[in-house]
Amino acid sequence: MYTQALFLSVLVAIAEARFGQEQIPIPAIASAPGGTSGEAQTLAGQSISTLLGAANPCAKLTQADLILSELGSGALEAAIGLVAAEQNFNNFVVDIPSICNDPTLPTSLPLRGITPLIDPGVVGSDIANALSNSSKITPLNAVGLSVAEVLVANGFSNFTAEDAAGNKVAASTLEVVSAVSIEVAPVSATPVAVNCGAAATTFVTVTKAAQSTAAAAVAQPSAAAASSAARPASSNAVTGVFTGFVASTIAGLDFGLCVPTMKFEPGLDGRSDTEFTFQAQDPLINKGQEEALNPAIIAKKICDQLTNVCNANAAAKAACTTAEGALGGKVASTASNWNTQLGFADALLNPDNAPQAGLVGHD
Ligand SMILES: *[C@@H]1O[C@H](CO)[C@@H](O)[C@H](O)[C@H]1NC(C)=O
């Protein structure tokens, strides 16, 4: 125990000499509760190497996941500190940092959407450092996105994007489309016809970096990372199964696999074309639930599914509960208010193009 503590304090001193002291998340990891005796200190010691210039930038994300899984939620702040920490880079070799470009990392939901501090000497670091500060409190939308892509989507791209296998590409070449709207389907489309082509993150083909020493530092390259070098441009990194999958426009709300929108349409389930009912739009949410005249039934189904199947984060579930409490009556605005409250203001209420003649007098 004693030698371990001493060893750690030496490592921290070395690390602090490289960075500003306030950025060093190591002491917080070492003193985090949970785990077996000495485990936090061991994890802290391992974490230092992930912040050095030679490390693959994905290594500290894997390490933060490990800290959380080994020590438990008491170590959340410490793990967030590691995700948000600046990684050193060798100024004699490059003048911009490398950021992890593996959309699966970090895997723990509470660690997603948090971006790192950047050396203040890098052009554009003011944007990145403000994002890092705020994302620790309110995580950025990271559904299906790597930390590199989250940064690009939020205005900072002066860095090298590097996947867990060490493949590097200029961040400016990442095409990150942050989709905010669900578009109308063509009239001829089949029933569940929400159509959205904008949600995809397009991946460019990357080439293996010639002198990467970083790959060796990666503990567990994921299957996704391993295949990302050859990912076809049309592939959708988002894990949602809904054709019109888009993320919430509200920062911090991560609905996981689902889009929690509601529609308000006539003629559903054999009803007449003047009889409007509510229904969840995402087939994954909707499973086993038909449409309903009472919006509260649909709202409850949506909120339940966020936990049961969607893997939504706590903020998204809380927003759902709040929206449930503020639900309106059996009118179209109930569905549009619901969608807006959850960050899908542009969602169509009638994605199936059901006849709207009966809407008059309904709202
Ligand atoms: C990126 O930052 C480096 C280091 O500060 C700077 O030399 C370079 O001009 C910047 N590139 C862009 C595109 O801003």
Ligand SMILES: *[C@@H]1O[C@H](CO)[C@@H](O)[C@H](O)[C@H]1NC(C)=O
């Ligand atoms: C980020 O937070 C640190 C510590 O609170 C502060 O010193 C720094 O000025 C902040 N940076 C930005 C760009 O907001």
